[in-house]
Amino acid sequence: MNPTKEFDIIVWGASGFTGRLVAAYLFKQYGVQGDLKWAMAGRNQEKLAAVRAEVADSSVPIVVADSNDEASLKAMILRTKVVCTTVGPYVTYGSKLVAACVTHGAHYCDLAGEVQWMRQMIDKHHEEALANGVKIVHTCGFDSIPSDMGVYFTQKEALAQKGQRAKRIRMRVAGMRGGLSGGTYASLSKVLEEAMQDKNIYKVLVNPYGLNPKDKQEGGDHPDLQKVIFDPTSKSWIGPFIMAGINTKVVRRSNALSGYAYGNDFRYDEATMSGKGFKGRFKGNMSALPLILMTAKPGSILKRIANRMFPKPGEGPTKDQRENGFYSLRFYATLEDGTTALGKVTGDKDPGYGSTSKMLGEAAVCLAKDSLPEISGVLTPSTAMGDALLDRLEKHAGLTFSFK
Numbered sequence: 001m002n003p004t005k006e007f008d009i010i011v012w013g014a015s016g017f018t019g020r021l022v023a024a025y026l027f028k029q030y031g032v033q034g035d036l037k038w039a040m041a042g043r044n045q046e047k048l049a050a051v052r053a054e055v056a057d058s059s060v061p062i063v064v065a066d067s068n069d070e071a072s073l074k075a076m077i078l079r080t081k082v083v084c085t086t087v088g089p090y091v092t093y094g095s096k097l098v099a100a101c102v103t104h105g106a107h108y109c110d111l112a113g114e115v116q117w118m119r120q121m122i123d124k125h126h127e128e129a130l131a132n133g134v135k136i137v138h139t140c141g142f143d144s145i146p147s148d149m150g151v152y153f154t155q156k157e158a159l160a161q162k163g164q165r166a167k168r169i170r171m172r173v174a175g176m177r178g179g180l181s182g183g184t185y186a187s188l189s190k191v192l193e194e195a196m197q198d199k200n201i202y203k204v205l206v207n208p209y210g211l212n213p214k215d216k217q218e219g220g221d222h223p224d225l226q227k228v229i230f231d232p233t234s235k236s237w238i239g240p241f242i243m244a245g246i247n248t249k250v251v252r253r254s255n256a257l258s259g260y261a262y263g264n265d266f267r268y269d270e271a272t273m274s275g276k277g278f279k280g281r282f283k284g285n286m287s288a289l290p291l292i293l294m295t296a297k298p299g300s301i302l303k304r305i306a307n308r309m310f311p312k313p314g315e316g317p318t319k320d321q322r323e324n325g326f327y328s329l330r331f332y333a334t335l336e337d338g339t340t341a342l343g344k345v346t347g348d349k350d351p352g353y354g355s356t357s358k359m360l361g362e363a364a365v366c367l368a369k370d371s372l373p374e375i376s377g378v379l380t381p382s383t384a385m386g387d388a389l390l391d392r393l394e395k396h397a398g399l400t401f402s403f404k
Ligand SMILES: NC(=O)c1ccc[n+]([C@@H]2O[C@H](COP(=O)([O-])OP(=O)(O)OC[C@H]3O[C@@H](n4cnc5c(N)ncnc54)[C@H](OP(=O)(O)O)[C@@H]3O)[C@@H](O)[C@H]2O)c1
Pocket: 012, 013, 014, 015, 016, 017, 018, 019, 042, 043, 044, 047, 065, 066, 067, 068, 086, 087, 088, 089, 090, 093, 111, 112, 113, 139, 140, 141, 142, 143, 144, 181, 182, 183, 184, 185, 187, 188, 313, 314, 315, 316, 351, 352, 353, 356
């Protein structure tokens, strides 16, 4: 990476709902002309200037780049060490940017949860990014940093404290409060639309190892939980977790890219806990309703109802909802000798935006500033940034990691 570049980070999409939160976070945490040099970018100068007046001040430079204008993307990339993008749906706006980062040598991080698009980026760019020493890191928000770093941390502590790895981890969402943005709803709708049109995309989505290298897609894991069942491990009723389809694949890719640091036979799954007894079972069934609406068949009546109910691009949870949100994740580990251990990850603020904007901001700073593992390609948060990211998340982003 060229150390003489004008900026450490450019936040592209800074006029959108999540991008402006990232810009606000960087401004509050790092200022602008100090140790961290960064700029706000997007396609519309006036809109960016208006957002800048709200979340920062006029000392933050503005860069204009449109996803349809490759020259503007190249000009932006040549000015920065890292591009941090919230311009989504990524399948619609992101491909040229990834290609340009790989070719022109800038690290990259995003909030993509679009598994089929990440598969395309891996197939098209992993080898070239590897050769060029570029780190392309998808999923640097609630999907999938808490899961990926939670497993990384639990495995690290199991080795340090117990002298053995976990052969299986069951992640259970113990509590969570937050909301959805229009951009996320649009991205999710796009994934479903594409999966309906293309069988190959559907196959990637249902393959537990759909993000692994093509020759490493075998293993003992099954597709994600689809119903409400009683879980003896957490002693609670559990149901589907909406992010599991992304997170579990990211964790498995981390294992494969790390040369199977968690073991060739490592198994991983995710679910949401809803409590004990009749109440827990009822709650589990009720919490599936928003999921059914969100994933309704494109063109159906249910989908039309969902389109009216969920936010439009540019909209999302209120400040109050973001400030009062939280999440708490448990990592039930079974160690090699059959004994058990428990990892925990918590986050302040709502998972999707308040916490996500801090995680993405810290991932970008980590890529720009920290001493990182000697690995490049299309990576996952834990393989790209490891301990350096863990440290930043705890110190700055409101996450806690514990193990017993
Ligand atoms: N993984 C997670 O945890 C997580 C959490 C939050 C969000 N997300 C993802 O982040 C993405 C953004 O969500 P959001 O709610 O912030 O969306 P949003 O409010 O709709 O923002 C989208 C941004 O993209 C910009 N944009 C649109 N078309 C463009 C183009 N042709 N060239 C350059 N910029 C363009 C928009 O610019 P204008 O302002 O000029 O329209 C805006 O800045 C989505 O894909 C969402 O799924 C993921």
